[in-house]
Amino acid sequence: MRGVTILDRLSLTVGAGAPTVLIGPNGAGKTTALRLMAGLMAPTSGRITWGGRPDVPARRAIMFQKPAMLRRSAGGNLRYALNAAGIPRRDYAGRIHELLALVGLDGLERRPARRLSGGEQQRLALARALAGDPAVLLLDEPTASLDPAATKTIEDVIRAVAAKGAKVVMSTHDLGQARRLGGDIVLLHRGRLLETGPAATFFTSPQTEAARIFLAGDLLV
Amino acid sequence: MPGDTSAFGLLLAGDPALLAIVRLSLAVSLSATALAAVIGIPLGAAVALTRFRGREGMIVFLNAMMGVPPVVIGLTVFLLLSRSGPLGSFGLLFTPQAMIVAQTIMVTPIIAALTRQTVEDLWAEYRDELTAMNVGPLRKIATLVWDARFSLVTTLLAGFGRAASEVGSIIIVGGNIEGFTRTMTTAIALETSKGDLSLAIGLGIVLIGIVVIINALAWVVRRAGEAYAG
Structure with a gap:
């Protein structure tokens, strides 16, 4: 520093x-x-x-104050985190549904993440941090x-x-x-x-x- | 118009020799752009993400290579491919393949340098997230290239535009042989020096049309990217 x-x-x-x-x-x-x-x-x-x-x-996750949204859909962001966390592919659909419901973003799976509002992005970032069940x-x-x-x-x-x-x-x-x-x-x-x-x-x-x-x-x- | 020998007349009449010229131009420049993309995108992304000795020099080199005159590239490839040159045994001089090699050398630095800039900007934004997710180096590069895909398509179109409009390198290594290595730009150069201005102007208009289409495509891709990525 x-x-x-x-x-x-x-x-x-x-x-x-x-x-x-x-x-x-x-x-x-x-x-x-x-x-x-x-x-x-x-x-x-x-x-x-x-x-x-x-x-x-290994099972440790962080959510930043200003999270970066990957240039993918909301579901794509979660899929990426699930993959990085080594979750088996067959569980993706269920987990994505579960995570979006948990943070109250049901139905927004296909929305581009960077098109979400500030509050929605923050909730998506939290869901993403939780993807690997930290x-x-x-x-x-x-x-x-x-x-x-x-x-x-x-x-x-x-x-x-x-x-x-x-x-x-x-x-x-x-x-x-x-x-x-x-x-x-x-x-x-x-x-x-x-x-x-x-x-x-x-x-x-x-x-x-x-x-x-x-x-x-x-x-x- | 009967007996119209301008490029438009020939094009409207579907003149096979002229269509062959347009086809060869596109084939050479598209092949060169594809090859340059295969080399330049991973190279640019790797330079963006890694820190090594001489990295700054590499960036300056790539940026400088963007501005090397095509004739100099043509001369270099000519020397390499000529019969007494180190790669002379392949017998590639004065073939379309030689033109593809020359244009690939010309376009690769453009794509690599623009990719480096794009990926580096995106990396600044993604670094913490990807590092925290324990993403490996190759996966990082793949992620950044994929997420920068809309900008990179614009980069490819810029490279193709440069290749399609250059004459210096392909006239040297291709030789402007009628029916074999004659492209739109080399034909324009020849017809102009022969004094056949109408054919040259007609080909020029066709070339401008292609460049306009490329830029329209670039614009559409960019808008689509903005709509998607915000």
Whole structure:
């Protein structure tokens, strides 16, 4: 990163269970933390282990804040992800139907993905991330710039996925969303971990001054 | 018009010699474009996706090759194929095959350079998604070429347009032999120097017609691509 320290001495253990939600101001390092977990970049120093082992789990998917839609139909995007995940070809039709229904895009299988609305694209990206039935699902601002209805659809899917045992690690700017979905909250600022804990206690009795400031809606500088 | 010897008159009368000229022109340029596509598209995509020593030099080379004058390519192929040249034993000089070779050399850099640019732009958009999906390198190239297919068709048409309209290389390696290696462009060059301007002008109009059709096709493909990909 050309000598800029983005994450500094971040030591974080993410356990199984309800979603872990990364919060913090812009530039806190939320996206970088997710990209590191996704294996899209290697840490300059330090290491990431999965269940104590260095090898990255194969069943791991990430949804980016601005997902790229392949220049194919909605169904084509899902077919591509199913193929990349090594799902047997005979299961494609059933899975595509299932995934589109899950995110409320029934009947849009043949629509070119880039012709979908912003909210529909975001939901298609979520379905695409779920194609390989991931054990670890990383979501970077999954509902940024979506209207409340589209946000609710995505939150419902996240809840359903987490309930089925997948580990969700996500970032959000929306403290309400962190409250609604979070099992654990991780507050990052300037690449450092300020505070982490179960959502129940984090929001009611934050341990640090920084968390109190951030939760009160004041600027954390 | 009886006795009309202009290209239009001959074309309307279905003159076999003139139709053979048009047919050979299309056959040579289409074959060269097809060969150039087979070489140039994977080459351009590979350069777009890989990082190796001398990559920048390769890009400059490909871009520079787009501007090499056809006569220089013709001369090079002539030297290679001439009886005393390294490939002289194939006896290809002054055949349609030699013209295809020359035009393939001319069109390949055009297709490779334009493909590289197109695929590189698309790669910037797709990189994170494909990497996160653990897609292998060959599959990545195939994905990008497929998803860029509408732009690449335009690229192919650009290559074909250049091939169909050039005269410099094929007149040298083909020799403009009547009934064998005479194409529209070489015939125009010959008829003009002979002073038979009406035939030259007529062939020129046919050639313009073909180029207009190619560009109309390119436009239609582009619109279809936009409608599909947004």
